[in-house]
Amino acid sequence: xxxxxxxxxGISKRYGAVVxxxxxxxxxxxxxLFGFVGSNGAGKTTTMRIALGVLSADAGQVxxxxxxxxxxxxxxxxxxxxxxxxxPKMKVGEQLTYLARLHGMPAAAAKASSARWTERLxxxxxxxxxxxxxxxxxxxxxxxxxxxxxxxxxxxxxxPFSGLDPVAVDVMSDVLKEKAAEGVxxxxxxxxxxxxxxxxxxxxxxxxxxMEASGTVAELRAGGSTRLLVDAxxxxxxxxxxxxxxxxxxxxxAVTELELADGADDxxxxxxxxxxxxxxxxxxxxxxxxxxxRSVVSEHQEAAA
Amino acid sequence: MTGSDVxxxxxxxxxxxxxxxxxxxxxxxxYRITTLVMVLIVVALALIFKFFNGGGSADATVGYVPAASQxxxxxxxxxxxxxxxxxxxxxxxxxxxxAKLQDGSIDALLVQDAKRVHVQxxxxxxxxxxxxxxxxxGQLALNQQIESLGGDPAKVRQATAExxxxxxxxxxxxYDYNGQQLVLGIIAGILIYLSLMLNGQSVAQGxxxxxxxxxxxxxxxxxxxxxxxAGKVLGIGTVGLIQMLAIGVAGVAAGLGFGVLTISVxxxxxxxxxxxxxxxxxxxxxxxxxxxLGALVSRQEDVGGATMPALMFVIAGYVxxxxxxxxxxxxxxxxVLSVIPVFAPTLMPMRLAMGGVPxxxxxxxxxxxxxxIPALIWLAARIYRNAVMRTGAKxxxxxxLSAA
Numbered sequence: 001x002x003x004x005x006x007x008x009x010g011i012s013k014r015y016g017a018v019v020x021x022x023x024x025x026x027x028x029x030x031x032x033l034f035g036f037v038g039s040n041g042a043g044k045t046t047t048m049r050i051a052l053g054v055l056s057a058d059a060g061q062v063x064x065x066x067x068x069x070x071x072x073x074x075x076x077x078x079x080x081x082x083x084x085x086x087x088p089k090m091k092v093g094e095q096l097t098y099l100a101r102l103h104g105m106p107a108a109a110a111k112a113s114s115a116r117w118t119e120r121l122x123x124x125x126x127x128x129x130x131x132x133x134x135x136x137x138x139x140x141x142x143x144x145x146x147x148x149x150x151x152x153x154x155x156x157x158x159x160p161f162s163g164l165d166p167v168a169v170d171v172m173s174d175v176l177k178e179k180a181a182e183g184v185x186x187x188x189x190x191x192x193x194x195x196x197x198x199x200x201x202x203x204x205x206x207x208x209x210x211m212e213a214s215g216t217v218a219e220l221r222a223g224g225s226t227r228l229l230v231d232a233x234x235x236x237x238x239x240x241x242x243x244x245x246x247x248x249x250x251x252x253x254a255v256t257e258l259e260l261a262d263g264a265d266d267x268x269x270x271x272x273x274x275x276x277x278x279x280x281x282x283x284x285x286x287x288x289x290x291x292x293x294r295s296v297v298s299e300h301q302e303a304a305a
Numbered sequence: 306m307t308g309s310d311v312x313x314x315x316x317x318x319x320x321x322x323x324x325x326x327x328x329x330x331x332x333x334x335x336y337r338i339t340t341l342v343m344v345l346i347v348v349a350l351a352l353i354f355k356f357f358n359g360g361g362s363a364d365a366t367v368g369y370v371p372a373a374s375q376x377x378x379x380x381x382x383x384x385x386x387x388x389x390x391x392x393x394x395x396x397x398x399x400x401x402x403x404a405k406l407q408d409g410s411i412d413a414l415l416v417q418d419a420k421r422v423h424v425q426x427x428x429x430x431x432x433x434x435x436x437x438x439x440x441x442x443g444q445l446a447l448n449q450q451i452e453s454l455g456g457d458p459a460k461v462r463q464a465t466a467e468x469x470x471x472x473x474x475x476x477x478x479x480y481d482y483n484g485q486q487l488v489l490g491i492i493a494g495i496l497i498y499l500s501l502m503l504n505g506q507s508v509a510q511g512x513x514x515x516x517x518x519x520x521x522x523x524x525x526x527x528x529x530x531x532x533x534x535a536g537k538v539l540g541i542g543t544v545g546l547i548q549m550l551a552i553g554v555a556g557v558a559a560g561l562g563f564g565v566l567t568i569s570v571x572x573x574x575x576x577x578x579x580x581x582x583x584x585x586x587x588x589x590x591x592x593x594x595x596x597x598l599g600a601l602v603s604r605q606e607d608v609g610g611a612t613m614p615a616l617m618f619v620i621a622g623y624v625x626x627x628x629x630x631x632x633x634x635x636x637x638x639x640x641v642l643s644v645i646p647v648f649a650p651t652l653m654p655m656r657l658a659m660g661g662v663p664x665x666x667x668x669x670x671x672x673x674x675x676x677x678i679p680a681l682i683w684l685a686a687r688i689y690r691n692a693v694m695r696t697g698a699k700x701x702x703x704x705x706l707s708a709a
Contacts, residue, residue: 049522052526053525053526054522054525054526054694055694071529074526074527075313075527077526079523079526081519081522081523081526083519083522083696084519085518085519085520085521085522085523086518086520086523087514087515087518087520088518089329090329098321098325099523099527101321102318102321102322102524102527102528103527104313146523
């Protein structure tokens with residue numbers, strides 16, 4: 001049993017007749033980057049707001065280090081809300097110091113931390129400017145600094161990469177990896193699936209308020225069916241039609257894409273292909289996170305239809 | 306992990322929020338300029354009163370030619386009997402007297418003889434002075450009649466002076482309102498009204514600012530809604546109090562310094578103390594309501610509409626006070642309204658400054674407001690908590706109250 005980090009356990013929330021979350025469950029271990037993906041309105045933001053105590057859940061529990069989360073533990077979360085917000089007329093440095101102090105940091109430490117994070121995120125030169133005078137990109141950096149300034153033990157970031165330029169994306173990624181390396185559980189939501197795939201140790205896919213699948217990218221793939229790409233230039237159009245447990249997905253030029261049912265023999269496919277002539281390529285195709293995501297979402301649309 | 310282990314008491318969070326409000330506002334140009342302008346206005350008012358009341362204590366100065374000198378003494382006596390102070394001065398002749406009328410050093414000139422009142426003025430004869438002259442003329446006529454009947458005018462006057470009605474002590478002693486205290490009351494009313502309007506509104510605007518900029522979600526992820534609301538109200542209240550103190554102290558100091566205020570220092574200080582007590586009571590009562598009403602909307606443009614229902618009470622109290630009290634300080638309507646909590650913050654300080662408020666009324670009105678505040682806090686905290694995270698359209702008051 002790994003050391004418990006942040007656990008979301010069976011959280012449900014409804015607004016009148018609308019079910020926003022239905023027994024949402026996942027956990028983020030210390031030192032782990034957890035990617036939270038799902039369509040708009042799937043319940044990612046609601047989950048994060050409940051974890052932060054900004055919203056209350058109808059049922060379920062949020063735990064940290066095995067204990068139900070309290071107001072004191074919540075103060076140790078670094079949070080980046082989906083709705084970005086800072087005092088527009090307050091100076092960057094003062095604002096970060098103020099936020100650090102609201103999280104319980106003593107005055108001197110708060111000031112030092114504010115200086116350190118503005119430096120680290122490249123907005124040190126704007127410390128004495130009002131937030132409203134900063135460009136949108138720089139406001140985003142200040143917003144991240146606001147989530148980090150009190151040296152949180154947990155990071156919950158809602159869409160931290162949206163609206164960032166490529167350089168800022170790299171800075172953000174580095175900071176998140178660095179925090180995870182310090183042993184902080186990091187959970188963030190994003191629509192940039194390639195980024196999530198590259199960055200995250202584990203991923204959770206949400207749909208209609210439920211956690212549909214979660215695990216490492218490899219684990220998520222294991223759940224799905226196996227696909228094969230076969231490049232057999234001399235094969236006739238329907239060479240694979242008679243093979244048991246094999247579905248033809250499509251053919252592009254000489255390359256045929258096949259889906260194998262559980263237990264189907266890929267070696268039988270290879271033999272059938274070789275029987276048609278030369279085989280230039282025979283490979284398992286690993287689905288990208290985007291494809292996994294689509295299949296999770298579409299499976300249910302079909303089921304619902 | 307520096308600092309994360311530090312426990313923070315609920316009150317220190319309130320203190321931090323209040324501290325931010327204070328420093329943001331005190332450092333703002335608008336606040337400094339408003340305070341300075343208000344202090345200057347109060348000092349200027351004191352100077353204006355000094356100017357108008359200046360130039361001696363007499364209401365009017367009357368000159369007379371030597372031939373009319375017998376009228377001088379009866380004139381001052383008559384004026385005094387009808388509550389006027391008239392100074393007299395002799396002029397060498399009519400021409401010199403007219404010159405004095407022209408330059409304004411005398412208000413009227415008595416000419417010709419002492420048998421009748423022959424009066425000359427520059428433009429118009431002041432109504433009160435005319436009244437004095439008319440009474441004087443009546444006495445002269447009476448004296449002449451008494452003399453022609455062989456009587457002694459002095460004896461007759463003595464006899465009539467001794468004749469008096471037997472006045473029993475009144476059942477209720479009426480309060481003798483002092484003109485200066487009336488003015489103080491009006492100024493107190495204006496100050497309370499202005500600061501409730503300005504500071505109360507800025508509480509509502511501050512709440513909406515946090516909603517509009519969405520910073521409220523970040524704040525509420527670390528502190529509780531009541532801490533944010535209490536901190537804001539306390540912070541803005543303190544800032545308003547500093548302003549009120551500056552204006553009150555400057556006003557009373559200027560009044561006493563220029564010699565405009567001749568009421569006792571105790572009464573003047575009492576007025577300022579009551580002003581501050583009522584400012585605090587009124588501010589806390591209204592600002593928590595303003596905070597709750599502000600939380601219902603998401604845009605600055607909607608603040609006015611949202612706070613209007615509460616604002617009506619402030620305005621109504623002020624309008625009743627400023628239109629009734631100066632002419633009729635003992636008005637029963639104002640007396641009743643000033644004890645009702647929603648009107649008390651604007652009406653009571655005016656009445657207290659004017660004087661004549663029975664102790665039980667002063668105590669009752671304070672007590673009622675103090676009793677109402679916890680109920681309002683409970684209600685406002687509930688509305689605020691339920692509405693502050695909802696952005697977009699105006700949240701209905703009923704929804705904010707009923708949501709868990």
